[in-house]
Amino acid sequence: MSTEPETPATTETPEVTEVTEPEAPGGAGDTGGAGTGGSPEGDAAEGDRTEGATTEGDGGGGGAKQLTEAEAELAAQRVERERIARRKAERQDAIDSGAKLSGKAADLLAAVRAVESGRPPSSTVFSAPEPAPREAAPEPARPARPVPAAAPAPAPGAVDSVRGVLGEGGAPGTLAPQVAAALGEDAAQRLREDPWLLLRVGGVRPEQADGFARALLGAACAPDDERRGRAVTGWLLEQAAVAGHTVLEMPALVAALGRQSVPDPEAAVLDTVAEAEALVFEDALEPAAPVPEPRSDDDGADEDEPAERPVRVLVGLERYALAEEALAEGLARLINSAPKEDGSAAEWERATDSARGSAAELLRAVRTGGLVLHTGGEASAAEPATLLRAATGAGLRAWAATHAADGRARFAALLDAAGGPEGPAAGAPVPVATLAGLLSGAEGPGRDPEGALDLDLLVVLDAPRLDVEGAALLVESLPDGARLVLAGDPGVLWSAGPGRVFADLLAARVCPQIASRVPDPGPLGELVSGIGVGELNQVEAPGKEVVIVPVRDAGEAVHRTVQLVADSVPRAIGVPAGQTQVIVPGHGGAVGTRALNAALKERLNPGPGRFGGFDPGDRVAWSPAPGRTLTGEVVRADAEGLHLTCAGDDVVVPKERVEQAVRHGWAVTAHQAAGARWPAVVVVLPGDAAQALSRPWVYTAFGRAERHLSVVHGVEQALARAVAEVPAKPRTTRLPFLLAPQVPATAG
Structure with a gap:
């Protein structure tokens, strides 16, 4: 094969839709990364979301004696889940519905009511008349928020x-450390009594648990x-x-x-709910079909009887269901409570008057609203930087939070670049933190x-x-009267973890929504903006901002890919290899992250991998917690x-966690790259990745490039x-349904 031209960028047409050479089938492999979508058991093992979630956990290994950032974050989440569970236990409401259901669905709801009331589920429960609904217990006072504590590692x-x-x-x-962490101190006895509990360990599949x-x-x-039925039900959830x-x-x-x-799926779900290993819900749906015709007088029905609303029966794991309920309650608290009027009203007005366009709209919305959504590229x-400076100048304790350190640095640079009297005082810390550091107190x-955040x-x-x-953890950490602004680009990939919080809030229209009118500049901004509305436009790129490299x-x-990172981009664009990031659809296959990282290491930093497969100077992707990936370098x-x-x-990174939490990072997936940006990006689309592509994936991957x-x-x-x-692949969530009775919809 001939070598790369001296300046390959000049030989390629800077038009995104042009392909000058025919495609040959790519290497067979598992670059899919499509996720499970509506099928909870789909082949997602090599996808962006699944790979991040199943390999970025803590692995259950022991940790260093000093609490790390990741351990502090996970501990904070555990404490919050315990608090949510306590609040849930204080409520004694029966599930309000099910009278019009029949068969297994009615049995399922009846079993849940039996569990809630302390009675064992049995056949008599299914045939007995439905008990009268109990009075709702009063909402308990919000407890003090505990300071996160470290969770003990499993005993040796x-x-x-x-x-x-x-x-x-x-x-x-x-697998022993992970099993012990998942099942507790009596893990050995529980595992012997129920071998299918092995499915609670990440990465174990039903056929493997069956063999065990x-x-x-x-x-x-x-x-x-x-x-087995209970374990497989939990595994599918x-x-x-x-x-x-x-x-x-x-x-x-x-x-x-x-x-x-x-053999009997309905019975397996019923048994899982009866054992309190899952929760069942019945959510009313808006009528999607024409209202049925009223019954005639001679059928003995009451003409004034209200029509039944369609419902859907949902099943979920307790941790996610309770977190979604707690999130809805916390958001409703912010929306329905009046924000504090601390600080100088005159300063706030002055900042609002001096702002222009959508920035002024954002300042006005935040001044009077407890929750505001801000969208843009x-x-x-x-x-948001203008907002933060204005709020600080008005005397408010205002902070910003990002998901990663590089995002923190970019936003801090925005604050520093603007300067002005509203900026932080000389010598004062820049009010930007990572979310993990904010919640852990670091x-x-x-x-x-x-116990609330002091802001x-x-x-x-x-x-x-x-x-x-x-x-949920973030919202529950905010004090009464605080203002929360959620800002982001709705076109990017959704979270690696369950839920679609930002998209659900946008759809629910329960708070002000400010759409930025600041466009992303240059050919890259034009290209990505077009993708966001479903158009793959040709763009003029006189500075070689966009280059297409066809492959067969x-x-x-x-x-x-190796030539671009090692030679062509540094030579033609002036961006060194260490500042160029490769993004691919999946981890497996002939052109996945594993194959590309091996090839890039051999070219850029060859070595024996004497430190668990790594050498000093290796580019790595570190996952401190599920769904979080940070790129860095081995020292x-x-x-x-x-x-x-x-x-x-x-x-x-403790040595017992290296294998599960660190991988080479010259090439990453779009989910791992989300939220970060690099001077140069090489997006690799092999022939066998066609089925993995979607508009949010392309938008996210292409949008990581700065130059x-x-x-x-x-x-x-x-x-x-x-x-x-x-x-985007649909996700089944309950947040809009939970918010609807608590917050009136706005035109927002």
């Missing part, structure tokens, strides 16, 4: 006991075992959460159980005596990345672990088709 003895049981069943002993159960139980192992759903509709869950060879971040204003206004950037658990097969895609390794530098922050974008193009017309015709 418990891990050893679990390892012994795993060995008896032929399962790898390396057969080895332990022998002839007593049967496909209709109730324990976990897989749905990985795909972004907070709940599943009952028919979808039953169908998925059938595909997993569960990368350039629109200047408007960054930001700290907490007041009641009056919080601006959250990249809000589409908020999942329900993180958003997987081998050529890898070769051209060294010692007894403490692997030392990294990520966006200027020094990080030490230059190269597209290694092997999908022919699939790129334009994805931009025009493939929207």
Whole structure:
């Protein structure tokens, strides 16, 4: 194969839709990354969302004695979930509906009522008349918010006991720490009594748990075992959460159980709910069909009887369902309460009068509203920066929060560049923190005596990345009377965790929504803006801002990608290899992140990988918590672990977590890259990735480039088709339904 031309950018037409060479089939592999969508058991193992969620966890290993940022964040989430559970337990309301259901759906709801009232679910419950609804308990007072505490690691003895049981069943002993963390101190006994509990460990599939159960139980192992039905039901709900759903509709869950060879899917769901391992809900739907004709007088019905509203039965795991309920309550509290009037009204008015366009609209909305949504592209971040300066100048305790350190640095630079009298006082800290640091107390204003964040206004950037658990924890940490601004680009990929918080709030229209009118500049801004509305436009790129590199097969895609990063972009664009990021649809396959990272390491930083597969100077992607990925570089390794530098922050990853939390990062997926930006980006689209593409994926991947974008193009017309015709995969959530009775809709 001939070498790359001296300046390849000049030989390619800077038009995104042009492909000058025919495509040959790409290498076979699993670059899909499509997620499970509506099917909770779809093949998402190599997709952006699934890969991030299943490999970016803590792995259950022991940690360093000092609390790390990731451990503090996870501990804070655990504390918050316990608080939510306590609040849920204080309520004794029965599930209000189900009178018009029949069959298994009615049995399911009756079982839930029995569990809530303390009675065992049995056949008598299904045939007995429905009890009168209990009076709703008064809403308890909001408790003081606890300071996050570290969770103890599994005891070594418990891990050893679990390892012994795993060995008896032929399962790898390396799973022992994760099993012990998931099942508690008596994990060995519980696992021996119910081998299918192995499915609670990330990455274990039903067929693997079945083999483990057969080895332990022998002839007593049967496909209709109730324990298997419960475990597979829970596993499917976990897989749905990985795909972004907070709940599943009952028919979808039953169908998925059938595909997993569960003989009686409805009974399995019923048993799972009865054992309090899942929750069931019945949400009313707006009438989608014409109202039925009124009954005639001779049928004995009351003409004034109200028509039944259609409903949907939903099943979900407790942690996500309660987090979504807590989020709805917290958002309603912010929306319905009057914001504090601290500070100088004159200063606020002066700042509002001096602002222009959508920035002035944002200031006016925030002054009177407890929750405001702000939408726009990368350039629109200047408007939240104007808001933050105005609020600080008016005497409010105002802070901004980003998802990663590089976002924090970009927003801090916006504040510094504007300057002016409204900016922070000389020597004062720039009021920008990461979300993890804010919630753990490592960054930001700290907490007041009641445990709430000590602030009056919080601006959250990249809000589409908020999942329900993180958003619930954040909202519950805000004091009464605080203002919350969620700002972000609605066109990017949704959160890696379950939920679609920002999109749900936009759709619910329960608070002011300010759309920025600040366009992203240059050819890259024009290209990405067009993608956002479903158009893959040709753009003029006189400075080689956009370059298309056609390829015919997987081998050529890898070769051209390495040449672009190592030679062409540094030579023709002036961006060094260390500032160029490769983005691909998935991790597996001939042109996934694993294959590309191996090729890029061999070219850019060859070495034996003596530190768990890594060498000093390696580009890495570190996942401190599920759904969070930070890119950085390996500095060294010692007894403490692997030392990294990520966006200027020094990080030490304990050696027992390196295998699961760190991977090479010259190439990442679009979900891992979301929220970050690089001077140059190379997006690789091999032929076998066509089915993985969607408009949000392309919008997110192309939008990571600041100065230059190269597209290694092997999908022919699939790129334009994805931009025009493939929207975001739907997610099943309850947030709009939960908000509706608490907050009146606005024209917002």
